Amino acid sequence: MTETRLRFPPSPTGYLHIGGARTALYNWLYAKQTGGKLVLRIEDTDTGRSSAESIKGIIDGLDWLGIDYDEGPYFQTDFETDHIAASQRLLTSGAAYKCFCSKEELDAKREAALAAKKPLGYDRSCRNLSTEEITAKDVAGIPSVVRFKVPDRNGLLGYDDKIFGRIEAAYSEIDDFVIVRSNGKPLYLLCNVVDDIRDRITHIIRGQDHMTNTLKQVMLYEALKAPLPIFGHMPLTLDTKKAKISKRSHGEIVAVQFYRDNGFIPWAFNNFLALLGWSAGNDQEFFSKEELIRDFSLERINKSSAIFNYKKDDPKFITDPKAIYFNEHYLRTMAISELGQMVRKELEAENLWQECYASDRKVWYLDTLALIRDRFHTLKDFTSLGRAYFSDNFIVDSKPLDKNVLKFPELQTWLPELAARYEMLAEFTLEATEKAARELAEELAIKPGILINAMRTVVTGQLAGPSMFDIVLAIGRETVVRRLRDVGKYFKLV
Numbered sequence: 001m002t003e004t005r006l007r008f009p010p011s012p013t014g015y016l017h018i019g020g021a022r023t024a025l026y027n028w029l030y031a032k033q034t035g036g037k038l039v040l041r042i043e044d045t046d047t048g049r050s051s052a053e054s055i056k057g058i059i060d061g062l063d064w065l066g067i068d069y070d071e072g073p074y075f076q077t078d079f080e081t082d083h084i085a086a087s088q089r090l091l092t093s094g095a096a097y098k099c100f101c102s103k104e105e106l107d108a109k110r111e112a113a114l115a116a117k118k119p120l121g122y123d124r125s126c127r128n129l130s131t132e133e134i135t136a137k138d139v140a141g142i143p144s145v146v147r148f149k150v151p152d153r154n155g156l157l158g159y160d161d162k163i164f165g166r167i168e169a170a171y172s173e174i175d176d177f178v179i180v181r182s183n184g185k186p187l188y189l190l191c192n193v194v195d196d197i198r199d200r201i202t203h204i205i206r207g208q209d210h211m212t213n214t215l216k217q218v219m220l221y222e223a224l225k226a227p228l229p230i231f232g233h234m235p236l237t238l239d240t241k242k243a244k245i246s247k248r249s250h251g252e253i254v255a256v257q258f259y260r261d262n263g264f265i266p267w268a269f270n271n272f273l274a275l276l277g278w279s280a281g282n283d284q285e286f287f288s289k290e291e292l293i294r295d296f297s298l299e300r301i302n303k304s305s306a307i308f309n310y311k312k313d314d315p316k317f318i319t320d321p322k323a324i325y326f327n328e329h330y331l332r333t334m335a336i337s338e339l340g341q342m343v344r345k346e347l348e349a350e351n352l353w354q355e356c357y358a359s360d361r362k363v364w365y366l367d368t369l370a371l372i373r374d375r376f377h378t379l380k381d382f383t384s385l386g387r388a389y390f391s392d393n394f395i396v397d398s399k400p401l402d403k404n405v406l407k408f409p410e411l412q413t414w415l416p417e418l419a420a421r422y423e424m425l426a427e428f429t430l431e432a433t434e435k436a437a438r439e440l441a442e443e444l445a446i447k448p449g450i451l452i453n454a455m456r457t458v459v460t461g462q463l464a465g466p467s468m469f470d471i472v473l474a475i476g477r478e479t480v481v482r483r484l485r486d487v488g489k490y491f492k493l494v
């Protein structure tokens with residue numbers, strides 16, 4: 001059996017967006033499943049729109065997702081001689097011809113066809129020029145493009161799409177399309193096929209927007225005497241109003257970079273992307289990398305569009321809630337040491353990392369993450385909602401501050417008293433810290449909840465969280481004592 005060879009050939013004219021990442025992922029999964037290869041090819045022939053920044057964005061985005069490739073990145077512009085050679089072969093074999101019609105002539109013919117309600121396609125007037133006529137026009141310096149000569153055949157042109165089944169069209173419906181511009185530059189339709197032939201691509205999995213190109217390309221394969229690869233077209237990713245998602249209308253959230261920069265876990269995001277338009281045929285949502293590679297199938301890609309559920313005007317929707325749901329799942333269940341490495345990067349970026357892997361702090365660090373992760377949604381939450389575990393420089397939310405602290409001015413003596421008792425404890429344990437707080441509440445004849453809620457607020461800045469005495473142990477005696485003692489500062493602010 002021949003090796004499967006897949007490719008991801010983005011045009012570097014923008015960021016790596018969700019749809020592109022999903023295409024890359026599906027190709028990667030299929031390559032891995034079949035023990036094949038994935039080629040990354042940057043289709044940069046549109047030099048006016050391609051940019052180095054976009055190339056970097058694509059490569060970094062794939063790297064973040066963990067979508068690795070076996071070959072490339074190749075750059076399409078490096079293979080221009082192949083594209084030109086192929087167009088010459090097509091001219092020589094008679095599968096293509098030079099067309100000397102000027103833009104003005106073509107426009108006039110179009111207008112006339114429109115008025116006469118006739119088909120608008122090219123009228124093929126240069127298709128049968130004699131060799132002498134062609135030479136004469138060349139000698140006269142009349143510019144020409146190269147057009148593909150759609151075979152004069154009855155019957156249907158077609159291919160078997162892995163996702164959509166048999167796709168067909170009458171040869172007569174297809175225009176003699178341009179493959180080389182008058183400036184000698186080969187066009188995408190040709191370059192893409194020439195590169196796929198050279199790269200020995202066996203499977204082309206790409207967006208549904210390329211489906212009409214495919215029919216034309218099927219004829220190019222035949223004319224270039226190359227075997228036809230297997231094609232599969234993936235339905236597009238649309239928003240809830242069935243509009244194509246784009247940066248212009250949806251903002252940053254359509255770019256993979258947004259997820260990297262906002263604390264998403266790469267595999268969680270891949271898992272989300274995988275299920276955006278594919279399912280295993282049952283209710284399973286969470287797939288390990290190995291499971292997804294094993295279970296993925298082209299046949300189970302939905303034929304209907306994938307819906308990216310994002311409501312721009314609703315502040316709850318920083319992105320599709322499903323993307324957050326997958327992130328929460330992995331954040332809360334992944335191996336703690338793996339999470340530790342990811343949170344480390346967040347802490348380092350905020351200058352909050354204190355060599356937690358260097359000594360017995362590692363145990364403290366990983367235990368702390370295990371304690372706090374259950375309410376977190378993204379990796380960013382460790383340095384925002386969870387900041388008090390790593391720094392004295394944290395923000396106390398106004399809601400718990402008003403409700404749990406400022407309402408009780410007596411806390412200015414109660415919490416320092418608790419701090420003093422904590423300092424005196426022979427052993428700073430869960431039982432001892434809880435007992436000390438409850439005893440003090442009893443002596444003061446107040447509900448323990450008043451002390452505990454106030455503690456939570458000044459120690460963590462948050463309204464809710466893990467059990468208070470677990471927190472006290474995680475944060476440590478010295479810091480807890482200092483924060484309890486400092487309660488007065490909040491009253492001075494008001």
Ligand code: GLU
Nearest residue numbers: 009010011043192206210
């Ligand atoms: N450069 C094309 C794109 O980004 C690639 C299409 C293909 O997969 O053949 O849409």
